Amino acid sequence: MRFQLKNVLAMFAVMFMLFAVVQVSPASAAIADGQYTINYKVLKDQTNQPSRLGDYTEYPAKLVVQNGKQFVHLKILSSSLITAFKTNQNGVLTNAEVVSSDAAANTRVVKFEVPNLSAKLNAYSEIYIPFIGYTGKYNVQLQFEPNTITPAI
Numbered sequence: 001m002r003f004q005l006k007n008v009l010a011m012f013a014v015m016f017m018l019f020a021v022v023q024v025s026p027a028s029a030a031i032a033d034g035q036y037t038i039n040y041k042v043l044k045d046q047t048n049q050p051s052r053l054g055d056y057t058e059y060p061a062k063l064v065v066q067n068g069k070q071f072v073h074l075k076i077l078s079s080s081l082i083t084a085f086k087t088n089q090n091g092v093l094t095n096a097e098v099v100s101s102d103a104a105a106n107t108r109v110v111k112f113e114v115p116n117l118s119a120k121l122n123a124y125s126e127i128y129i130p131f132i133g134y135t136g137k138y139n140v141q142l143q144f145e146p147n148t149i150t151p152a153i
């Protein structure tokens with residue numbers, strides 16, 4: 001009987017220690033509200049190879065943390081050729097909000113939420129190049145690099 005009680009107590013001790021470890025090592029530390037830059041890669045869908053779409057976005061991206069929510073602002077180059085840009089929002093590929101566009105530079109800045117900056121984010125783009133009759137509709141993935149987060153000046 002005493003032996004059993006000792007085992008039960010030991011089991012509780014182990015459970016308590018495991019619980020304590022889980023508590024002090026959260027998956028990712030929250031980033032304070034503010035503006036930052038963050039580097040990233042555009043990858044071919046389901047691979048770690050660079051996507052051609054990555055030649056048409058600016059680096060680094062801007063990261064805006066607002067009320068604890070993380071938004072990435074991405075500048076799209078040759079904007080007139082990149083006719084759609086969507087990211088996965090709660091399981092649905094959703095048009096990124098256009099924050100600004102610069103007709104002279106042929107760029108636009110799009111904004112979308114990224115709850116987990118460590119996970120690959122599914123994205124989708126449509127490309128239309130009228131003078132050669134090229135139309136592309138592609139899934140790609142964005143891989144952000146949280147270790148490059150730097151406060152914006």
Ligand code: HEM
Nearest residue numbers: 043044045050051052053056081127132134136138139140
């Ligand atoms: C603005 C210029 C272009 C962009 C942004 C673009 C983007 C893409 C993307 C995102 C992919 C999927 C693979 C990946 O993620 O790299 C792709 C595939 C491909 N692109 Fe383009 N592309 C462009 C121009 C062209 C042109 C000019 C051609 C040839 C006429 C071309 C032919 C192809 C082919 C053959 C594939 C692979 C086949 C496929 O997956 O259907 N692309 N492109």
